[in-house]
Amino acid sequence: MIKLKIKSGDIVRVIAGDHKGAEGKVLRVYREKNKAIVEGVNMVSKHTKPSAKSPQGGIVKKEAQIQISNISLIDPKTKEATRVGIRVEGDKKVRFSKKSNQVL
Numbered sequence: 001m002i003k004l005k006i007k008s009g010d011i012v013r014v015i016a017g018d019h020k021g022a023e024g025k026v027l028r029v030y031r032e033k034n035k036a037i038v039e040g041v042n043m044v045s046k047h048t049k050p051s052a053k054s055p056q057g058g059i060v061k062k063e064a065q066i067q068i069s070n071i072s073l074i075d076p077k078t079k080e081a082t083r084v085g086i087r088v089e090g091d092k093k094v095r096f097s098k099k100s101n102q103v104l
Helices: none
Strands: 011-014 023-030 035-038 043-048 058-063 065-067 071-074 084-089 092-097
Touching: 011 035
Parallel strands: none
Antiparallel strands: 011 023, 011 071, 023 035, 035 065, 043 058, 084 092
16 A cells, blocks of 8 residues: 555645645545545535435535645645655654655
């Protein structure tokens, strides 16, 4: 499996596609598909049948997956999109921002 530099809980910005410029929190990462779900980005309408959970049924808005290559992590220091590097500090691997060189 591919090691990704984005984890759930990260704040990211969409850098390509229909939702370019949108920001949100990563809710879930699918490593095998190379995709992620970002809060409030790539909203789709899902038609649901009436069930015990939702007796009315109807149309529900929810987030769809977005390609990892189309999102970039936001540096907490500069508030800009940044690339992510990995380095070893002591006996631990840590992620760091390539712009500010700060550990994430």
